[in-house]
């Protein structure tokens with residue numbers, strides 16, 4: 001349903017793995033793979049890369065059937081640290097290559113967000129990584145990366161849900177050929193399951209409010225990464241291809257957005273994570 005710039009297909013919905021950890025976390029991830037997820041989103045800072053690797057092995061799925069994405073942390077933006085971070089992730093995952101390596105947060109006050117991407121490109125050239133992505137990069141960060149490296153990341157993972165629909169970033173991503181991935185796609189604790197545009201569309205289409213929100217992402221060309229530790233929700237969150245939203249429904253859900261709609265104060269110009 002989504003494609004990366006060079007035409008590589010990626011699943012319509014990916015699986016968010018934070019904060020799944022330990023045996024319970026492995027079981028939740030195996031369940032996600034059993035019900036059909038083929039894209040796992042992790043990060044060094046989720047401290048669950050061993051669990052992701054173990055779930056993949058327990059699932060019995062061929063390695064090439066599942067895309068695995070991880071993210072380097074803010075403390076590893078300098079070239080050597082970034083490359084070491086990827087090598088250590090591969091070790092923890094028990095994999096020879098990750099499909100996507102992302103820079104987790106740009107941390108603009110450190111000023112190494114371009115160098116971090118350059119290091120991931122080097123990892124790609126060495127075969128450790130198939131595709132280079134970013135997370136929480138703003139328009140100016142993306143343009144700086146493009147100017148310095150001649151390429152934009154294949155995807156940028158940003159906070160995106162009905163309270164913060166990221167209209168402007170979607171436009172920028174489209175211009176630069178960058179796939180938008182949505183973190184907290186349901187809106188987590190602020191999920192708008194009771195908002196009229198969501199309940200009305202759910203009733204009309206005969207689906208759940210969460211399915212409406214995930215379908216809203218797809219209608220906007222966004223790849224959502226919902227997390228659920230509950231098998232029935234994992235199933236229904238993936239089952240969003242059998243109905244559509246009409247443009248008026250998409251617009252009404254987008255109109256729930258608010259300038260202060262971020263879940264926490266995660267403005268990438270000021271919020272930094274190490």
Ligand SMILES: NC(=O)c1ccc[n+]([C@@H]2O[C@H](COP(=O)([O-])OP(=O)(O)OC[C@H]3O[C@@H](n4cnc5c(N)ncnc54)[C@H](OP(=O)(O)O)[C@@H]3O)[C@@H](O)[C@H]2O)c1
Pocket residue numbers: 015016017018019041042104135136157158182183184185186187188189210211225226227228229230233234236237
């Ligand atoms: N790049 C970044 O900076 C960044 C930041 C935050 C998150 N992320 C990524 O995005 C992923 C998802 O974000 P998130 O976990 O914050 O938010 P989310 O996916 O919007 O919401 C997850 C919450 O919704 C519940 N839920 C899931 N499906 C549901 C359904 N159908 N009906 C009702 N409740 C449902 C889950 O509970 P149950 O588990 O009990 O079902 C969980 O409490 C993370 O796992 C992570 O991979 C990335």
